Amino acid sequence: MADKISLSKHSPRAPEGLDKEQTKEALQQVLAEVAELQNLLYANGKHSILLILQGMDASGKDGVISEIFSRVNPQGIKIQSFKVPTEEELAHDFLWRIHKHTPEKGMIQIFNRSQYEDILVTRVKKIIDDETARKRMHAINHFEQLLTDNDTHIIKCYLHVSEERQKERIEERRTMPEKMWKYNAGDLDVVAHRNDYIACYEDAFEHCSVVPWHIIPADQNWYKSYTIACLLRDTLKGMDMQYPKIQD
Numbered sequence: 001m002a003d004k005i006s007l008s009k010h011s012p013r014a015p016e017g018l019d020k021e022q023t024k025e026a027l028q029q030v031l032a033e034v035a036e037l038q039n040l041l042y043a044n045g046k047h048s049i050l051l052i053l054q055g056m057d058a059s060g061k062d063g064v065i066s067e068i069f070s071r072v073n074p075q076g077i078k079i080q081s082f083k084v085p086t087e088e089e090l091a092h093d094f095l096w097r098i099h100k101h102t103p104e105k106g107m108i109q110i111f112n113r114s115q116y117e118d119i120l121v122t123r124v125k126k127i128i129d130d131e132t133a134r135k136r137m138h139a140i141n142h143f144e145q146l147l148t149d150n151d152t153h154i155i156k157c158y159l160h161v162s163e164e165r166q167k168e169r170i171e172e173r174r175t176m177p178e179k180m181w182k183y184n185a186g187d188l189d190v191v192a193h194r195n196d197y198i199a200c201y202e203d204a205f206e207h208c209s210v211v212p213w214h215i216i217p218a219d220q221n222w223y224k225s226y227t228i229a230c231l232l233r234d235t236l237k238g239m240d241m242q243y244p245k246i247q248d
Helices: 020-044 061-068 115-119 130-149 163-175 177-182 186-192 194-207 221-237
Strands: 048-055 077-081 108-112 152-160 213-217
Touching (some): 020 221, 048 061, 061 221, 115 130, 130 152, 130 194, 152 221, 163 186, 186 194, 213 221
Parallel strands (some): 048 108, 048 152, 077 108
16 A cells, blocks of 8 residues: 555646656657667567556546557557546456456557546446445456556556646537537536546546556646656657577
């Protein structure tokens, strides 16, 4: 169990005084490194990465994926979004639909939402009780340990968006033609139950900590992308990989 994380103590904005243009320039260098290291990961074939993106509606998960992975080799990445479970998925244990999308060696797998949906929205909507949620947290910890033991490096990010910025982005979905496809009437329900979701997230941070969480300020897209790109770059560097050599 990790120390309790209170989101109220984490700013959703970039550090005061950080230069936006300089950070955006630095991001381009980081993305170039990520592209090179991702190629090495694919060629090396001994490790994999699972990037988990969680956050409130309109926290910017889609935008992160688009910006960070626009320059990598598409053969080496996969993206999976988890929505409301299908009838087939509900007929299995809650991790069944998750496990079959975990990455093979050499790959970066991105989860846009993840196994954590089954202890978040299900609790807020009273589909499961606290006892069931605790059992699922226990299973998630074992699941993540299993992946880690199989040389999958997990990066768990919570995109921390303020209520004000969240409402602005949802309003953009209602009024901007190029964003209307993202709008869902349920978005407003999430805002109305924001405190309930925060409580469930904080519980998950505390009890699902076999792999640590990263709280990512998400009000400013440029800083959000830079922070996650650096996490990905540093994780890849830490693997100390080498290109395979020709075998005699």
